[in-house]
Amino acid sequence: MGQITLKGVRKAFGDVEVIPPLDLEINDGEFVVFVGPSGCGKSTLLRLIAGLEDVSGGEIEINGQPSAELPPAKRGLAMVFQSYALYPHMSVRKNIAFPLKMAKLDQAAAKEKVDNAARILNLTDYLDRRPGQLSGGQRQRVAIGRAIVREPAAFLFDEPLSNLDAALRVNMRLEISELHQKLKTTMVYVTHDQVEAMTMADKIVVLQAGRIEQVGSPLELYRTPRNKFVAGFIGSPKMNFIEGDEAAKYGADSIGIRPEHIEVSTTEGAWKGTVGVSEHLGSDTFLHVDTEYGLINVRGGGEIGLHAGDTVFLTPDLSQLHKFDAQGQAI
Amino acid sequence: MARKISNRRRVIMSVIAWALAFVIFFPILWTIILSFKTEGNAIKAPWDVLTSSWTFDSYHVVQERSNYFRHFMNSVVISFGSTLLALVIAIPSAWAMAFVPGKRTKDVLMWMLSTKMMPAVGVLVPIYLMFRDWGLLDTRTGLVIVLCLMNLPIVIWMLFTYFKEIPKDILEAARMDGATLGGEILYVLTPMAVPGIASTLLLNVILAWNEAFWTLNLTAAKAAPLTAFIAAYSSPEGLFYAKLSAASTLAIAPILILGWFSQKQLVRGLTFGAVK
Numbered sequence: 001m002g003q004i005t006l007k008g009v010r011k012a013f014g015d016v017e018v019i020p021p022l023d024l025e026i027n028d029g030e031f032v033v034f035v036g037p038s039g040c041g042k043s044t045l046l047r048l049i050a051g052l053e054d055v056s057g058g059e060i061e062i063n064g065q066p067s068a069e070l071p072p073a074k075r076g077l078a079m080v081f082q083s084y085a086l087y088p089h090m091s092v093r094k095n096i097a098f099p100l101k102m103a104k105l106d107q108a109a110a111k112e113k114v115d116n117a118a119r120i121l122n123l124t125d126y127l128d129r130r131p132g133q134l135s136g137g138q139r140q141r142v143a144i145g146r147a148i149v150r151e152p153a154a155f156l157f158d159e160p161l162s163n164l165d166a167a168l169r170v171n172m173r174l175e176i177s178e179l180h181q182k183l184k185t186t187m188v189y190v191t192h193d194q195v196e197a198m199t200m201a202d203k204i205v206v207l208q209a210g211r212i213e214q215v216g217s218p219l220e221l222y223r224t225p226r227n228k229f230v231a232g233f234i235g236s237p238k239m240n241f242i243e244g245d246e247a248a249k250y251g252a253d254s255i256g257i258r259p260e261h262i263e264v265s266t267t268e269g270a271w272k273g274t275v276g277v278s279e280h281l282g283s284d285t286f287l288h289v290d291t292e293y294g295l296i297n298v299r300g301g302g303e304i305g306l307h308a309g310d311t312v313f314l315t316p317d318l319s320q321l322h323k324f325d326a327q328g329q330a331i
Numbered sequence: 332m333a334r335k336i337s338n339r340r341r342v343i344m345s346v347i348a349w350a351l352a353f354v355i356f357f358p359i360l361w362t363i364i365l366s367f368k369t370e371g372n373a374i375k376a377p378w379d380v381l382t383s384s385w386t387f388d389s390y391h392v393v394q395e396r397s398n399y400f401r402h403f404m405n406s407v408v409i410s411f412g413s414t415l416l417a418l419v420i421a422i423p424s425a426w427a428m429a430f431v432p433g434k435r436t437k438d439v440l441m442w443m444l445s446t447k448m449m450p451a452v453g454v455l456v457p458i459y460l461m462f463r464d465w466g467l468l469d470t471r472t473g474l475v476i477v478l479c480l481m482n483l484p485i486v487i488w489m490l491f492t493y494f495k496e497i498p499k500d501i502l503e504a505a506r507m508d509g510a511t512l513g514g515e516i517l518y519v520l521t522p523m524a525v526p527g528i529a530s531t532l533l534l535n536v537i538l539a540w541n542e543a544f545w546t547l548n549l550t551a552a553k554a555a556p557l558t559a560f561i562a563a564y565s566s567p568e569g570l571f572y573a574k575l576s577a578a579s580t581l582a583i584a585p586i587l588i589l590g591w592f593s594q595k596q597l598v599r600g601l602t603f604g605a606v607k
């Protein structure tokens with residue numbers, strides 16, 4: 001069981017309120033991703049749940065139990081740190097076994113659990129090495145192994161992949177998703193990378209300045225962002241925004257349209273512009289088109305025959321058009 | 332690109348470095364030389380000293396007149412005892428200041444350092460009187476306590492600097508893994524800080540070994556360490572140069588040997604944190 005409920009949770013460091021009162025429900029078995037720009041309070045929120053920081057107000061319940069009096073280890077949660085935070089003076093085996101040693105589990109049972117975790121994570125051949133002798137991906141797996149052996153009610157991940165190179169990141173992303181499917185344990189995952197959020201989450205929590213902007217499944221956030229911030233944050237490349245008279249035509253203060261929801265034509269369309277940079281990826285082509293409303297990104301087919309300097313006409317798919325009021329809220 | 336250093340420059344630099352090292356080492360070298368001369372030869376002009384004959388006389392006299400071994404044991408007990416006691420107190424203190432700093436932590440650290448700037452003689456009388464009343468005069472226990480207190484600020488500062496370099500994440504991971512505060516310090520912090528703790532230990536053993544003010548003022552005979560052993564050979568009259576040198580050589584030899592074999596550790600300790 002791994003259900004976590006945040007009720008009016010607030011956190012201030014001195015006079016600075018980093019997290020204004022916030023409510024959130026994390027269900028058992030869910031993969032929840034906290035996503036938001038750097039410094040928005042994601043780590044702080046995770047550390048509050050972990051018990052590494054004390055709340056300044058409100059209540060965190062784990063499986064219905066108030067947790068205020070519980071030290072980190074008693075909450076039944078395991079954390080994987082961005083820096084891996086392995087014990088450099090211990091072998092991989094000792095690192096993974098450390099929580100079991102602290103729990104005074106007998107040696108035979110501990111060994112079995114460590115071997116099991118090592119098998120799941122492909123670490124069997126590395127058990128006698130020190131963390132310093134491992135690659136970044138292997139270290140990350142050791143950190144996960146140390147979390148697995150505790151059989152926690154929930155895993156907490158704080159940007160676990162941001163120290164890995166791009167290719168490895170994609171691999172580890174998959175591995176963590178697979179692990180979730182295998183263990184079916186609640187996972188709370190913090191990242192600033194919306195691609196990770198979109199690909200891994202059951203439920204995404206978008207944060208800005210400690211506030212929850214929106215909670216929903218990846219597709220909900222993609223299709224119906226509640227405000228301009230979420231609209232701009234979720235989706236890659238970013239949504240285009242147009243303000244002023246053109247937006248007023250649609251009865252909004254500003255409108256947003258995703259690059260993939262714009263039709264390109266060389267003959268006719270709503271907005272006229274000139275192709276600037278065009279990025280050919282093979283499968284897609286990203287065009288940066290200069291229009292009188294500003295720069296608009298368009299995603300065209302891979303074989304599109306357009307180049308810098310060409311005149312094009314853009315037509316938004318009206319069913320996919322997002323409208324926002326002066327406060328940036330979706331209409 | 333690595334900077335190129337011409338051979339000539341390297342030679343000049345080496346010569347300068349060796350010359351400086353020789354100047355710094357010279358007093359010790361001269362002491363050792365004098366200890367192998369007769370009293371009469373020891374006070375001659377430098378060149379005559381060097382060319383005069385060599386002898387073990389001074390060592391024999393020193394050996395007969397006083398008990399080197401007892402002084403040596405006192406020095407060992409006092410320097411290691413005070414350092415170990417200081418470590419036991421300083422490790423938790425430095426942990427607290429490095430990992431759960433409060434608003435006043437910086438002030439506390441500065442205050443501790445400032446006590447080292449006070450001349451020791453300023454508190455000699457009160458400490459002497461307290462020691463007299465508590466029966467600690469001329470005891471090893473008394474010296475262990477007083478030298479521990481004297482070096483505690485340095486020990487805490489050094490450990491604090493090492494602990495600062497240890498990532499907080501790792502201690503938090505230990506906390507998540509169920510380590511108690513004691514477990515966290517014992518299984519994670521201390522093993523990670525072993526190099527730092529070792530250099531702190533070495534440096535403070537050396538400082539305590541060489542400490543002469545308190546050891547001379549608070550001991551008479553029973554607890555007197557090697558510093559008192561040397562001092563016994565200085566006298567206002569008569570010829571004592573060679574015997575004093577022999578006593579000094581005997582007193583510094585153990586710590587020189589210890590320092591020689593641990594110089595890597597010491598240099599690392601003293602420059603720790605300068606280069607990350």
Ligand SMILES: Nc1ncnc2c1ncn2[C@@H]1O[C@H](COP(=O)(O)OP(=O)(O)O)[C@@H](O)[C@H]1O
Binds near residue numbers: 045
């Ligand atoms: N221990 C602390 N003391 C003071 N301010 C802190 C502390 N930890 C975090 N903060 C501040 O809280 C804000 C949120 O930080 P953090 O949760 O680390 O953001 P994120 O993980 O989203 O990048 C930042 O402005 C940061 O400076």
Ligand SMILES: [Mg+2]
Binds near residue numbers: 043044159
């Ligand atoms: Mg963070």
